[in-house]
Amino acid sequence: MAEQRKKLKVAITGNPNCGKTVLFNELTGGRQHVGNWPGVTVEQRSGTHRVDGHELEVVDLPGTYSLSPLTPDQMVARDYIVSDEPDVIINIVDASNLERNLFLTSQLLELELPLVIALNMMDVVEARGDKIDTEQLSQLLGCPVVPIVATKRRNLDGLIESVIAVAEGKTKHKQVRVNYGKDLERSIATVSTWLEEHETVSLGGSRRWQAIRLLEGDPEYLQKLEELEDGEELKGLVAAEYARMESLLGEEPENHFNEAAYGFAAGAIRETIRRNALGRAKTTEKIDRVLTHRIWGLPIFGLLMWLTFEVTFTLGAPFMGWIEEGFGWLAGLAASIIPEGLLQSLVVDGIIGGVGGVLVFVPNILFLFLMISILEDSGYMARAAFVMDRFMHKLGLHGKNFIPMVIGFGCTVPAVMAARTLENPKDRLVTILTVPLMSCGARLPVYILLVGAFFPAAYAGTIIFGIYLLGIVLAVVMAKLLRGTILKGDRDPFVMELPSYHIPTVKAVLLHAGQRGWLYMRKAGTIILFAMVIIWALTAFPGEPENPAAFEEMRLTSVAEFTETQEEIAFGLGLSYAVEDFAPTVEAPYIPWLAENAGLLTLTEGVGDAHEDFSATVEDDELAEGSADYATAENELEESLTALSADESLYTAASQLYEAESRYTTELAMIGAAEESARLKVTPLGYIGRGLSYVFYPLGFDWKVSSALVAGFAAKEIVVGTLGILYSIGEVDESSSELQERISAELNEQSDGGGWLTALTLMVFVLIYVPCVAVLAVIKRETGSWKWVGFSILYLTGLAYAVAGLTRLIGSLWL
Amino acid sequence: MTTQTDSTLYIDQLPADTEFEVTHVRGGRRAKQRLAELGLPIGSRARIVERYPLIVSVGETRLALGRGLASKVVVRLLVDDSHSATSEAPVENG
Ligand SMILES: Nc1nc2c(ncn2[C@@H]2O[C@H](COP(=O)(O)OP(=O)(O)OP(=O)(O)O)[C@@H](O)[C@H]2O)c(=O)[nH]1
Ligand SMILES: [Mg+2]
Numbered sequence: 074m075a076e077q078r079k080k081l082k083v084a085i086t087g088n089p090n091c092g093k094t095v096l097f098n099e100l101t102g103g104r105q106h107v108g109n110w111p112g113v114t115v116e117q118r119s120g121t122h123r124v125d126g127h128e129l130e131v132v133d134l135p136g137t138y139s140l141s142p143l144t145p146d147q148m149v150a151r152d153y154i155v156s157d158e159p160d161v162i163i164n165i166v167d168a169s170n171l172e173r174n175l176f177l178t179s180q181l182l183e184l185e186l187p188l189v190i191a192l193n194m195m196d197v198v199e200a201r202g203d204k205i206d207t208e209q210l211s212q213l214l215g216c217p218v219v220p221i222v223a224t225k226r227r228n229l230d231g232l233i234e235s236v237i238a239v240a241e242g243k244t245k246h247k248q249v250r251v252n253y254g255k256d257l258e259r260s261i262a263t264v265s266t267w268l269e270e271h272e273t274v275s276l277g278g279s280r281r282w283q284a285i286r287l288l289e290g291d292p293e294y295l296q297k298l299e300e301l302e303d304g305e306e307l308k309g310l311v312a313a314e315y316a317r318m319e320s321l322l323g324e325e326p327e328n329h330f331n332e333a334a335y336g337f338a339a340g341a342i343r344e345t346i347r348r349n350a351l352g353r354a355k356t357t358e359k360i361d362r363v364l365t366h367r368i369w370g371l372p373i374f375g376l377l378m379w380l381t382f383e384v385t386f387t388l389g390a391p392f393m394g395w396i397e398e399g400f401g402w403l404a405g406l407a408a409s410i411i412p413e414g415l416l417q418s419l420v421v422d423g424i425i426g427g428v429g430g431v432l433v434f435v436p437n438i439l440f441l442f443l444m445i446s447i448l449e450d451s452g453y454m455a456r457a458a459f460v461m462d463r464f465m466h467k468l469g470l471h472g473k474n475f476i477p478m479v480i481g482f483g484c485t486v487p488a489v490m491a492a493r494t495l496e497n498p499k500d501r502l503v504t505i506l507t508v509p510l511m512s513c514g515a516r517l518p519v520y521i522l523l524v525g526a527f528f529p530a531a532y533a534g535t536i537i538f539g540i541y542l543l544g545i546v547l548a549v550v551m552a553k554l555l556r557g558t559i560l561k562g563d564r565d566p567f568v569m570e571l572p573s574y575h576i577p578t579v580k581a582v583l584l585h586a587g588q589r590g591w592l593y594m595r596k597a598g599t600i601i602l603f604a605m606v607i608i609w610a611l612t613a614f615p616g617e618p619e620n621p622a623a624f625e626e627m628r629l630t631s632v633a634e635f636t637e638t639q640e641e642i643a644f645g646l647g648l649s650y651a652v653e654d655f656a657p658t659v660e661a662p663y664i665p666w667l668a669e670n671a672g673l674l675t676l677t678e679g680v681g682d683a684h685e686d687f688s689a690t691v692e693d694d695e696l697a698e699g700s701a702d703y704a705t706a707e708n709e710l711e712e713s714l715t716a717l718s719a720d721e722s723l724y725t726a727a728s729q730l731y732e733a734e735s736r737y738t739t740e741l742a743m744i745g746a747a748e749e750s751a752r753l754k755v756t757p758l759g760y761i762g763r764g765l766s767y768v769f770y771p772l773g774f775d776w777k778v779s780s781a782l783v784a785g786f787a788a789k790e791i792v793v794g795t796l797g798i799l800y801s802i803g804e805v806d807e808s809s810s811e812l813q814e815r816i817s818a819e820l821n822e823q824s825d826g827g828g829w830l831t832a833l834t835l836m837v838f839v840l841i842y843v844p845c846v847a848v849l850a851v852i853k854r855e856t857g858s859w860k861w862v863g864f865s866i867l868y869l870t871g872l873a874y875a876v877a878g879l880t881r882l883i884g885s886l887w888l
Numbered sequence: 889m890t891t892q893t894d895s896t897l898y899i900d901q902l903p904a905d906t907e908f909e910v911t912h913v914r915g916g917r918r919a920k921q922r923l924a925e926l927g928l929p930i931g932s933r934a935r936i937v938e939r940y941p942l943i944v945s946v947g948e949t950r951l952a953l954g955r956g957l958a959s960k961v962v963v964r965l966l967v968d969d970s971h972s973a974t975s976e977a978p979v980e981n982g
Binding site for chain 2 (some may be wrong): 141172177290324327328330335365367460462522565566567570571573
């Protein structure tokens with residue numbers, strides 16, 4: 074143990090979608106995102122793998138088709154490979170698509186780097202019935218070739234052995250090169266020789282590699298020449314050689330470089346693969362005929378999206394109910410254990426009301442990511458982009474811009490980063506600026522809360538889908554607008570690989586969904602918890618409304634009325650009670666009924682129980698007034714009351730007393746709520762919120778909603794959490810009703826039944842307005858300027874206000 | 889056995905299931921490089937899978953091409969007498 078492990082740096086490179094990240098995760102125990110489409114990984118990530126005596130630092134890189142990067146993510150890969158940092162490079166090659174994959178390999182060979190080739194996806198090759206002679210391939214490429222199946226961890230040990238052997242120089246390395254033919258080779262030699270004579274000049278990579286890049290006309294290398302001292306001379310030489318090759322070949326030399334590389338690949342394959350004579354199954358093509366169909370492609374995409382949200386809402390609902398009940402129970406427990414006061418309020422209102430309000434949505438988040446993972450892992454993602462291409466094309470964009478958008482349904486942060494896979498800097502900017510309009514997972518709870526509170530469950534999924542759709546439409550419109558104004562310019566050529574479909578592995582899907590669910594919970598337990606405590610603190614002081622006496626007076630009036638009724642009942646029955654020492658209080662409002670009147674009290678209780686049973690049945694079974702079941706319940710109530718009415722005059726008195734009692738309790742609750750809301754208004758958040766509510770007045774948001782929106786700048790989950798706190802504080806009995814009911818009651822009351830419109834306006838506003846702080850930070854990082862951060866904030870808030878206002882305006886036609 | 893047609897033919901003019909060879913890419917080296925590294929260099933042979941939207945199959949790779957790009961790829965029709973499934977290899981060097 075004491076023995077020092079030898080450290081090695083190992084980079085994983087290869088074409089996009091060949092399984093680099095799967096291998097990385099399996100080696101390092103990492104949890105990086107895997108998906109069946111090109112361009113999942115956009116930044117480098119490292120982890121460690123330990124085997125006896127060695128500690129490998131494994132670096133996962135974005136996929137790249139060649140070493141002349143056209144996009145920032147490919148740049149990351151290329152730069153790391155040529156940086157001299159890695160001791161060994163694992164070149165993952167998709168064995169089921171050898172030829173195309175070996176194109177990159179041929180370039181890696183030119184770089185003369187310590188290379189191990191991992192022949193991945195051997196399971197696919199075997200399923201096809203093909204045979205690959207890895208020994209032979211290893212001979213032809215001059216480096217170890219190790220067949221593996223990354224997803225099944227097959228032969229990973231063998232791969233690591235080879236890596237270590239190469240690192241320690243135990244493997245004989247034969248320098249293999251692509252032969253570009255007599256004419257090109259002569260030019261390569263000329264330029265290489267010049268470079269050898271000018272030792273100080275280096276543009277990165279081996280001399281041969283530099284010569285090839287220059288002669289191929291790689292703009293990046295030619296650019297580097299400009300900055301060199303001897304650049305002029307070399308530039309002249311390269312230009313002369315280029316012209317010579319061109320005249321000899323009769324066409325652009327770069328065509329020949331590519332052709333030779335593919336020729337090399339084709340040659341290697343011819344000697345090493347024995348293909349199954351039977352034809353290939355064309356399942357993928359058949360599926361594509363349907364899914365990318367000229368007419369049906371778009372509707373199918375829409376349907377899949379709708380299904381996603383329907384599942385998220387419908388399947389999530391029962392779990393959500395259970396969790397909500399659980400928190401209700403917890404709140405009750407906390408209220409009974411902790412003495413009334415600030416601490417109780419912090420725990421019950423702040424933590425359980427706020428964080429609990431956020432955690433209720435964990436099942437929905439899980440289902441959302443489950444659906445997204447299935448879309449991603451099946452291979453549909455690339456098709457979605459392609460289907461949208463025809464549509465996006467008309468708007469001056471192309472389909473590839475759409476992949477970041479779909480990623481945005483999960484979380485906006487990786488979506489902004491996914492813009493790296495786009496070539497054109499302006500396309501990238503447009504994507505970064507519009508991707509926040511795609512509604513992310515953190516915004517989903519707001520919709521679920523509001524849709525559940527104001528709309529029938531049958532439409533819930535569809536309404537949420539509508540909100541997402543609005544996001545897409547706005548994103549596309551804004552993209553078009555930006556592309557036509559401040560970000561004018563050419564379009565990239567759109568060409569994208571369509572991966573083979575495969576059935577998503579249960580492991581990958583569950584892992585991804587579980588991980589996202591866990592991230593959500595962790596966030597709720599950390600940042601959101603912190604925010605909730607702050608929000609709560611802003612609502613806890615002062616502990617009294619401006620004029621507490623007024624509410625006390627109201628309470629005393631209620632008590633007086635209640636006692637008066639009691640006295641009337643007693644008088645009517647000719648009952649006696651002790652008048653001396655009689656001073657009713659809010660807590661003890663009953664007149665001192667004497668022992669012989671116990672019969673009345675018992676009977677009152679009985680009446681009360683009967684009524685309670687009735688309302689419990691109606692509520693639990695959600696019976697509608699007028700329905701047959703409702704009538705049955707009413708009959709039962711009638712019957713139990715009749716059973717109690719043996720002594721008619723006593724029964725009448727008991728009924729009256731019961732009614733007076735209920736009225737009194739309701740009055741007290743209303744006074745309590747009014748007092749709390751009067752108190753809230755003079756707390757710091759109350760002042761802030763009321764100030765803001767002037768701004769939001771046209772949209773119909775009250776001060777509570779306004780403050781929740783502003784708090785949501787930090788993270789969108791906070792919107793729901795804050796609503797949870799603000800609407801639970803006013804409640805006298807915490808577990809009596811759910812947050813949805815409270816919100817719908819209060820918003821409907823404010824707007825005479827127009828609560829649904831306020832809810833809809835609020836959903837639209839939450840969809841559009843300012844992305845969270847984390848997103849603003851990535852926008853800064855990806856664009857490198859605060860200017861675009863500021864622009865995002867301003868234009869999104871403005872757009873949110875305008876579209877929400879329009880929603881309200883149109884919606885008010887139905888009011 | 890292949891025969892050649894005369895006039896300039898673009899990839900988006902081909903019907904589904906025809907095989908072709910890429911002869912030229914108009915419009916700069918970026919587009920050409922993109923196509924080449926994805927498996928469709930000048931001289932490669934491929935097949936149209938679907939015409940609308942355009943999907944081509946080169947060896948084991950399926951590529952989706954946007955409209956803008958499709959109108960820049962000049963091809964030569966290959967009439968295949970032997971009825972073999974897919975043409976796999978791009979033409980060889982030399
Ligand atoms: N059948 C099979 N599928 C595999 C194997 N390795 C990876 N895959 C699948 O290939 C797909 C791509 O895997 P990733 O690890 O995300 O590929 P990547 O190379 O990191 O891709 P980029 O990050 O886009 O460059 C996933 O759907 C994997 O499940 C394998 O050995 N066999
Ligand atoms: Mg990856």
